[in-house]
Amino acid sequence: MSIKNRILDFMKEQAYKPLTAEELLKAMDISRDQRSMLLDLLRNLEEQGAIIKNRRGCYGVPERMGMISGRLQGHAKGFAFLIPDNPNQEDVYIHANDLKGAMHNDKVLVRKFNKADGRSSSGEVVRVLERSNKKIVGKYEDNKNFGFVVPDDNRISYDVFIPQSQTKGAKEGQKVVVEITKWPEKRRNPEGEVVEILGYQGEPGVDIEAIIKKLELPEYFPEDVRNEVEAIPDSIPQEEIEGRRDLRDLKMVTIDGEDAKDFDDAVSIERLSDGKIRLGVHIADVTHYVRRGSALNKEAFNRATSIYLVDRVIPMLPEKLSNNMCSLRSDGDRLAMTVLMSFEEKTGKLLKHEIIESVIRVNHRLTYTKVNKMLIDEDNDLIEEYNDMIDELRLMGEFSQVLRKNRFENGSIDFDFPEAKIILDDEGKPVDIIKVNRGIAEKMIEDFMIRTNEVVAEDMFHREIPFIYRVHEQPSKEKLESLNSFVHNLGYHIKGLKGEEIHPKALQNILDKVKGEPEERVVSTVLLRSMQQAHYSPYNIGHFGLASRYYSHFTSPIRRYPDLMIHRIIKEVINKGVLSEERISQLMDELPNIADHCSVQERRAMDAEYESLDLKKVEYMEDKVGEQYEGIISSVMSFGFFVELDNTVEGLVHVSAMRDDYYHYYEDKHAFIGERTGNSYQLGDKVKVELVKVNLEDKQIDFDLVIDE
Structure with missing residues (x-):
């Protein structure tokens, strides 16, 4: 066994108490002439997040010191979730105030708080182990004496401050690539310099080029x-x-x-x-x-x-x-x-x-x-x-x-x-979308x-x-309970949902029961969204979705x-x-x-693939404002619901466009219900809509409901 694994196994023992480097030498019977090698190894393990050095100079593994290592998954609203390296550990919610300058996809150490509600874990970032967003693609916004770059990826919640000397002549509204020169800290945005100007939104090739740059992958082989x-x-x-x-x-x-x-x-x-x-x-x-x-x-x-x-x-x-x-x-x-x-x-x-x-x-x-x-x-x-x-x-x-x-x-x-x-x-313009x-x-x-x-x-x-x-964890207990509550409203029940474990067959049985029924699509959609994301791991925990x-x-x-x-x-x-x-x-x-x-590169690739599809779908709809379509409600949020057309294009019906009544949002029912009329718009319902707005820059399509008299 290597010295590295010996050290990690030793620190994971039940009786282990955090020790200094000198104490580790003695406890593990490592000769003094190997001292420099041990110090280098401890430093390397600390950089990887495999061990932690506390304020007293003592070393221990994160899990024995109330900490978890993993990657951050940012959210547009500013908070994030830690996706632990250990697939057996649950995700940890991180409030925006507890990110301590960490950004989406960074590898971090997190200290968990005590559970307040007995349900979900939350915590705070203790240390950033590896920065992921060395370069960011976004839109340049000009100010008199400086500029800002608003990231295209809304999971990066910080705008990047650009000193006037580092703008490279970028103009208002241009897509640029910015390199981070100072990482964010509490109450301070990251700082960077413009390293490449891609062009204005809507110019041929700019949007796809922006997606490629966001991946930080070279277009050519060295x-x-x-x-x-x-x-x-x-x-x-x-x-x-x-x-x-x-x-x-x-x-x-x-x-x-x-x-x-x-x-x-x-x-x-x-x-x-x-x-x-x-x-x-x-x-x-x-x-x-x-x-x-x-x-x-x-x-x-x-x-x-x-x-x-x-x-x-x-x-x-x-x-x-x-x-x-x-x-x-x-x-x-x-x-x-x-x-x-x-x-x-x-x-x-x-x-x-x-x-x-x-x-x-x-x-x-x-x-x-x-x-x-x-x-x-x-x-x-x-x-x-x-x-x-x-x-x-x-x-x-x-x-x-x-x-x-x-x-x-x-x-x-x-x-x-x-x-x-x-x-x-031939010019890269979308002319058709087929299923x-x-x-x-x-x-x-x-x-x-x-x-x-x-x-x-x-x-x-x-x-x-x-x-x-290739591993895939079962859905969280909270998501399973939410799913069961939803299908219960439709007259179904997930069998075997009592303890922490559930067999995937219980979920497939639900899909079998709704096959051919009007609610088939809505149940399939909600079930899919309750799933975890598959990833790669050296630990075999099985693949839930494939059983x-x-x-x-x-x-x-x-x-x-x-x-x-x-x-x-x-x-x-x-x-x-x-x-x-x-x-x-x-x-x-x-x-x-x-x-x-x-796993990280796969997620980036999937994001880019979906983004390029969404971009071309929006571009395809650009000249169709005023046309009417039939579609299915594919997602319901507090601000409105999304409608998917037969060609897979999705657009938003904002709550303000539902003018025939005052509608209340019911999260557990995935629905809006009218206060006066009792009319409801629920996930999976068929609706008729009119295309009223296409925003290529935000990749957003807006629909209005068409209500037949």
Whole structure:
């Protein structure tokens, strides 16, 4: 065991009392010639927030000193929540006055207050461990002798003060990038300097560019990364092929969207004897090209994920790898990490599996549309074109339904909301919004990938290998009670909601009961909003939403760093059999930081993707003021309610626009009810609205109710 882990384990012991560095040396029998090394290690652990040094110079772990480490999730109203590093700890509410200059996404230490109401935790920031917002994108507001930048991200509640000498000539209303030079303190805003002027709101490309800058990700790969990629041979060395399982004669296909360019996964299926089948999931072997310690690996870690904006992709890996050498194209041999799983065909029971390094050759690049036409519409032309694979595709479709049935019987929660796809013209202007529904092909690939992720995670868990899991906590007790109260008003009840624990099947049962009913959408929406956000963790606590005891992200290493990292770990395990104590200790040190960083980058990427979609939706509606639509109330707030149109565009009906009565807001019912008429507007209700205002700068759409006489 490393000295670092020895120290942490020692401090977590029940009998431990905070000690000075000298006292730790003595208590742990560390020789005096290692004193400087110990002091460096203590300093490093303190910077990470793993330990705390109190005013008396004594060290201890945060949890034993009434503190919690984690990341702040800011709110537009100024307060924040601490999302603890330890997924078993509950979120902590932080009042704006208790942030002590900490900002959204900062890594902090928080001291919890005693619970006043016995329900929710609150606390105050004690120390900022890591600053997240070194650069901020926002709108410049000019004053005579100075300026301010109002952040685009409303979760950053501070405006940034800009001295006159640091404005770089920015003008009122321009979008700028500002670099923080002084962090906020109590009663003092952060200070910064303008480092880039993006242009005025509404100018071509400015808004998307602002979203990209907000991520703080480079648009281009550094020279050392480009040089490393150029040096990678275009062909696979023969000795590499000889050291792998040769699966080039195994029939397999990739199935993706029409516009996909990076193909992470291929699938194969074989019917064996005695009612068994063998499913093969073959994943691009990115780690062969992205080596530990390389500039390419460092850049992939920094980015952590590919980002899919509405008009472009910011890839995790350079195009030569992501779209060519790693991508499982059907034009030659490719290196893969393969999971071969044998199942009982009728029951879907897993009989055995193996994880291997392989060399493969994809037979066909298929699309979801083509597979759906073959399996649903029985398209004869396509069936003839792919007659060498049609039997396998039909078997895949049948077996995926077995896996799906098992998953839902285990309690996996199914939210089947359609996605929006925005069609842009050559100048990037939105010309249409279409809803994309999932067919057999999409669900089939989802079923195969989920099962593979489960199998891999369980394998590594039982080997007791340090690993990165994809985890998802159950909803908080307060949210479950609120959800139960809401569905109770509609005549439903969540079974098993008595103690602290609840099985996800109890929530899926509610979705099953409302399926096809008028209240289906409203119940699904409220249930979804009660959920926690999935994230990465070195601690396996299972995945609540999927009802999985073991879950990982293994299937997309071209676009997700956690997948790449666990491929690296798996390859070490299957090639060496066991990992050395030194390597295990190294992984235990590395993985918490990798998991935390990837979770943060994933949230930023999702924010950017949603923001770019919202931006183009608002832009699409800009010339439609005065038009009337039918929609569904998708969210109810104290100031009004949001209406979602059939094309997924959302707009606000402000309470002041409800002119036929004086309406009261009922939070528990998710509704407004008229004082005189008794008319109600509740989450899920169908309403008719007129578009009255589109604000591109605030990405806001306003509707008025249309009340038929």
